[in-house]
Amino acid sequence: xKPLVNKAYVTTNxxxxxxxxxxxxxxxxxxxxxxxxxxxxxxxxxxxxxNCVKVCSQDAKLPVNTIADVETLLASxxxxxxxxxxxxxxxxxxxxxxxxVGMLRQLGFxxxxxxxxxxxxxxxxxxxxxxxxxxxxxxxxxxxxxxxYVERYYPDMVEALVPIVSPMVAAARVLHEIHGEDIKVVFxxxxxxxxxxxxxxxxxxxxxxxxxxxxxxxxxxxxGITPEAVEPxxxxxxxxxxxxxxxxxxxxxxxxxxxxxxxxxxxxxTEGRGNFLEALREFSNGSLDANxxxxxxxxxxxxxxxMTGEAxxxxxxxxxxxxxxxxxxxxxxxxxxxxxxxxxxxDLSRAFTHNDQRIPVPGGDELQEIMARMGKxxxxxxxxxxxxxxxxxxxxxxxxxxxxxxxxxCLPNTIEKLRSTIDELAxxxxxxxxxxxALMQSEKLASMGQLAAGIAHEVNNPLGIVLMYAHLLLDxxxxxxxxxxxxxxxxxxxxxxxxxxxxxxxFARQNKLLCQRTDILELVERAGHSVIMPxxxxxxxxxxxxxxxxxxxxxxxxxxxxNLISNAYAAMPDGGKLTIEIGxxxxxxxxxxxxxxxxxxxENRKKIFEPFFTTKQIxxxxxxxxAVTYGIIKMHxxxxxxxxxADGEKGPTGTTFKIELPREGACKKNG
Numbered sequence: 001x002k003p004l005v006n007k008a009y010v011t012t013n014x015x016x017x018x019x020x021x022x023x024x025x026x027x028x029x030x031x032x033x034x035x036x037x038x039x040x041x042x043x044x045x046x047x048x049x050x051n052c053v054k055v056c057s058q059d060a061k062l063p064v065n066t067i068a069d070v071e072t073l074l075a076s077x078x079x080x081x082x083x084x085x086x087x088x089x090x091x092x093x094x095x096x097x098x099x100x101v102g103m104l105r106q107l108g109f110x111x112x113x114x115x116x117x118x119x120x121x122x123x124x125x126x127x128x129x130x131x132x133x134x135x136x137x138x139x140x141x142x143x144x145x146x147x148x149y150v151e152r153y154y155p156d157m158v159e160a161l162v163p164i165v166s167p168m169v170a171a172a173r174v175l176h177e178i179h180g181e182d183i184k185v186v187f188x189x190x191x192x193x194x195x196x197x198x199x200x201x202x203x204x205x206x207x208x209x210x211x212x213x214x215x216x217x218x219x220x221x222x223x224g225i226t227p228e229a230v231e232p233x234x235x236x237x238x239x240x241x242x243x244x245x246x247x248x249x250x251x252x253x254x255x256x257x258x259x260x261x262x263x264x265x266x267x268x269x270t271e272g273r274g275n276f277l278e279a280l281r282e283f284s285n286g287s288l289d290a291n292x293x294x295x296x297x298x299x300x301x302x303x304x305x306x307m308t309g310e311a312x313x314x315x316x317x318x319x320x321x322x323x324x325x326x327x328x329x330x331x332x333x334x335x336x337x338x339x340x341x342x343x344x345x346x347d348l349s350r351a352f353t354h355n356d357q358r359i360p361v362p363g364g365d366e367l368q369e370i371m372a373r374m375g376k377x378x379x380x381x382x383x384x385x386x387x388x389x390x391x392x393x394x395x396x397x398x399x400x401x402x403x404x405x406x407x408x409x410c411l412p413n414t415i416e417k418l419r420s421t422i423d424e425l426a427x428x429x430x431x432x433x434x435x436x437x438a439l440m441q442s443e444k445l446a447s448m449g450q451l452a453a454g455i456a457h458e459v460n461n462p463l464g465i466v467l468m469y470a471h472l473l474l475d476x477x478x479x480x481x482x483x484x485x486x487x488x489x490x491x492x493x494x495x496x497x498x499x500x501x502x503x504x505x506x507f508a509r510q511n512k513l514l515c516q517r518t519d520i521l522e523l524v525e526r527a528g529h530s531v532i533m534p535x536x537x538x539x540x541x542x543x544x545x546x547x548x549x550x551x552x553x554x555x556x557x558x559x560x561x562x563n564l565i566s567n568a569y570a571a572m573p574d575g576g577k578l579t580i581e582i583g584x585x586x587x588x589x590x591x592x593x594x595x596x597x598x599x600x601x602x603e604n605r606k607k608i609f610e611p612f613f614t615t616k617q618i619x620x621x622x623x624x625x626x627a628v629t630y631g632i633i634k635m636h637x638x639x640x641x642x643x644x645x646a647d648g649e650k651g652p653t654g655t656t657f658k659i660e661l662p663r664e665g666a667c668k669k670n671g
Contacts, residue, residue, distance in 0.1 A: 008043040009064045009195055010052060016060035021409060023052035023061060024389025028273050028297070029149060029357075032389075033404045042404075045357050047148035048193040049297045050305025051273055063192045063305065067219060069209040070186055074108035078184050082109040083171050083207075085189030086116040086240070087247035089323035090302040090316035091213040091309065097323065098232030103225050104188075111179075111236045115187070117339070118171025119243030123256035124340065125164050125348055130258055130292055134266075138162050138292050139283070141350075142252055144197035145297035146276065152357040154284055165203070165350045167246055168194060172206035174238065174343055184208040188216050190247070190304030193297070202351045212306025238339040241331065244324045247301035248317055253294060265289065271296035362401040370397040375413040387411035434641075437606070460501050467494040513553040513635055520548040520557075520589060524580055527561035536575030544583040550663040556632045563625040564593040564657050571597030571655060584660070591659040599646030599653040608642065636661050 019037045024030070031045035032052065039060070041052070052061045073080050082104045092100050101112045122142065129138070141147050141162045150157055165173070172185045187194055187210045198207035211219075220226070245251035249271045253260055260267045268290040270279050276295040282288035298304050302316040311319075362370070374397065376382050382393040388409040390396040399405035408414055470491040477484045521543050533539055568578050576596035584590040600608065609630040633640045638661035645653050 008041040008046050009048040009192055010041050010046060010050065011062050011064070012039050012041060013060045013062055014038050016058045018058055018060070020057075021387070021389035022055050022057070024405070024409075025386065026051040026055045026273065028277055029152065030399065030404060034406050034409055037406070037408070044355075045152065047145045047152065047297075048196045049145040049149075049273075050192040051297075053192065053305040063212070064195065065215060066195065066209050066211050067215050070211055070215075070219070073184050073186065073208060076184075079110045079179070079182065080108070080184045080186060080208075081111040081113055081175055081179070081236075082107075083113050083115050083168070083175065083185050083187050085168070085187070085191075085247065085301065086114065086119060086244040087190050087301045087304070087307070087316075087320065088188075088213070089319040090247070090311065091190065091307050093309075093311070093319045095227045096232060098234060099227040099230060101233040101235055102230035103220060103227065105233055106225050106230050107219060107223060109186070111175075111183075112233070113171065113175060113236050113238075114240050114244070115167050115171040115189070116240030116244040116246065117238045118169070118174060119167035119246040119252070119255060120241050120336075120340065121170045121174070121243075121343055121346070121348060122164055122167050123243055123246075123252060126162065126252065126256045127258060129162065129164070130256075130267075134291065136291065137283070139280075140252065140292065140294040142166050142246065142294075143296045143301075144191065144193040146280075146295055147352065148193065148196060149276075149297075150280070151353055151355045154280060155354045155356045155358075157280075157284055158352050158354055160283075161352050163349050163351065165348050166197065167243065168197070169203060169206055169350070170346075170348050173346060173348065176206060177343065177346060178238075186211065188213065190301050190306040191298075192305050200353075202353055212304075214306050214308055217308055239332070239336065240327075241336050242324070242328075244320070244327065248320055249296060249300040250294070251300070258292070266291040267294065268292070269294040272299050273297065359402045361398055366401060367394070367397055370400050370407070373407045374400075374410045375416060383412055385412065459497070463494060463497055463501065467491065467498060470494055513556065515551045515553050517549055518552050518554045518557070520550055520552075520582055520591070521545075523552075523554060523558060524561060524582060524591070527558055527565055528580070530558070530562055531565045531569065533578075534569060534572075534575070537569060537572055537578060538576075539578045540580070542579065542581045544581070545589075548582055548589075550589045550661060552636060552661065553632075557636075560629045560632050560659070561591075561593075563629045567625065568593060568595035568597065568655070571595050571599075573598075576654075584663075587663060589659075589661045589663050591661075592656055593659075594654060594656040596652065596654040600642065600644040600655055601646045605642060605644065609640075633659060633661070638662065 017038050019039075021034070021039075023039050024032050024034065028049060028051065029045055029047045031042045031047070033040045033042050039052075041061075048063075050063060053063055084100075084104070088100065089097070095103075104112045126140070137160055139146070139150060139157065139160045139162065141164060144166060147161060150161060168187050168189070172187070175183060175185055185207050187198065187207050189210070190213055192212065195210045197203070198210045242255040245255050250260065250269045253267065253269055258267055260269050268279065268288060270276060276297055279288060279293060279295050283290070283293050299313050300317070302320060303313055307316075371377070371382075371393065374393065376393050376397075384392045388396045388405065388411065390399055390405070393410070396405055396410065400407060470487055474484065474487050474491060477487060521541070524541055528539060528541065565578065565580075572578075572595055578596075579592075579594045581592040581594070582590070583592075609626050630640060638659060640660075641658050642655065643658070644655040645651055647653070
């Protein structure tokens with residue numbers, strides 16, 4: 001089997017990947033890199049254990065498919081042998097062994113052999129080696145994923161790897177010894193890592209290609225081959241013995257007759273991702289004092305990623321054990337002994353490579369910088385929640401340094417950043433809405449101002465004439481004149497119209513600013529004295545500025561303050577308190593006028609700065625006070641906002657007008 005150049009034996013379907021980081025968590029080699037939120041398998045680091053395939057609920061991890069290679073072989077006319085792993089009873093529980101053999105023959109295989117005999121030979125060689133070397137510390141090499149892991153991440157322990165081939169390679173060498181070198185051997189089993197082993201540069205080409213049980217089921221389904229539709233057949237010799245137990249944890253030890261003596265502690269066996277990592281780590285540092293370490297990457301080969309179905313570990317163990325018991329019932333011991341002697345001198349040795357994939361751990365400063373990017377500044381920030389796929393926050397930071405992870409994988413930190421972003425967006429949205437509302441108000445008032453200015457100019461001249469002639473007629477009439485009262489009404493109403501026109505001109509910004517250095521505190525006090533304060537209202541002026549001096553048009557700002565104070569008094573018919581606060585910064589002046597009155601209903605707040613809008617009785621107000629106030633503030637390059645509550649159930653009622661003005665420059669900009 002030729003190696004896959006620059007390609008992983010497991011790839012990712014990015015359309016299915018959902019950034020759950022489960023594959024990162026379950027990858028013992030940490031061979032998965034996160035790029036733009038997508039999990040990507042790193043070929044040179046991957047040991048093809050298939051853990052990522054097993055745990056991915058979205059089927060986003062795809063092992064390399066070699067069905068096409070097998071079909072090409074079967075169509076080539078060459079002698080092709082199916083060499084099936086001893087875990088097959090767990091994957092075909094409802095199929096008799098003879099039926100499975102018949103199905104494989106119908107698929108096109110010329111011979112069907114069991115890898116378990118190769119396992120018998122390997123077990124025998126282990127027994128001899130263990131008896132001969134009682135002091136040398138060894139690591140069993142039946143599991144190709146374990147071999148790949150040691151070569152990459154414990155290269156210093158490569159010399160401890162047992163130099164004996166796996167049962168798959170042993171079985172292939174037996175078949176080549178019997179049938180010649182021209183036959184093509186296809187291994188069928190539960191393991192993706194076997195595809196890596198078959199393409200290894202340090203092993204001869206005994207295995208042409210490898211498919212998993214998953215792929216075998218696909219081939220049967222594509223051809224419509226079922227157990228009931230084939231003629232049962234027997235496996236081709238040689239037939240195995242206890243080697244059929246290899247796919248079960250500690251099965252190799254039982255087949256080899258090597259006891260795991262818990263008192264002596266010379267042999268230690270374990271399986272599974274967490275256990276094998278810990279065992280190798282302790283074996284490397286000397287904490288595990290054992291002569292033989294037998295570890296499997298999976299919970300036995302029966303739980304490999306190339307298995308189908310959802311059966312539990314113990315149910316699968318039961319299927320394999322039952323098959324071995326049934327075979328042993330009619331086991332031909334003399335024939336088996338003969339075959340074992342025949343291949344006693346068969347070369348089952350192998351070599352290994354040093355493929356160091358270790359990356360130096362970052363120094364303290366570099367690690368702290370990465371931790372800071374993840375929002376980890378103190379030990380209390382290190383939640384070690386595992387959501388990123390790494391056991392600890394520091395492991396995550398090291399992975400980022402190695403280019404395997406991204407800081408965005410930290411879920412708590414990402415959530416916190418998202419919350420902050422949402423808050424900032426909400427604040428920005430509020431500011432935008434306020435600015436939009438102010439812009440609409442300004443545009444509306446500007447249009448109304450132009451209209452008001454035009455009307456005021458057109459009305460002002462004839463109104464002056466009416467007012468002049470009314471006063472002339474009044475001067476000519478004595479007190480007894482019957483028309484005097486009517487003339488007086490004409491003069492009064494014309495005078496009132498003149499004031500309204502004057503207000504319109506102010507609103508339309510027909511006046512210019514005459515700015516000068518003004519003491520705002522003194523200006524507020526003058527405004528307070530210019531308006532008669534009802535007896536049932538208290539007034540308080542608060543100043544928090546060291547220097548309440550600003551460049552403003554004093555007369556016009558006095559009009560603004562007078563309007564606001566008058567409105568505040570009018571809003572407190574039953575009494576209350578008026579508070580005027582002066583504050584701000586060196587660049588900006590802030591004046592707040594707050595009353596405890598009835599408040600402004602929500603539906604009226606957008607209308608209060610419009611000319612002629614008033615809630616006062618007819619004749620009590622023109623509705624121009626706040627409109628003029630708004631115009632004056634805008635001429636000063638300032639802003640005026642209102643906050644009000646008219647619903648007593650929501651809290652104290654009242655209104656606050658907030659004015660903000662630049663301390664300097666407003667008049668120059670308007671000049």
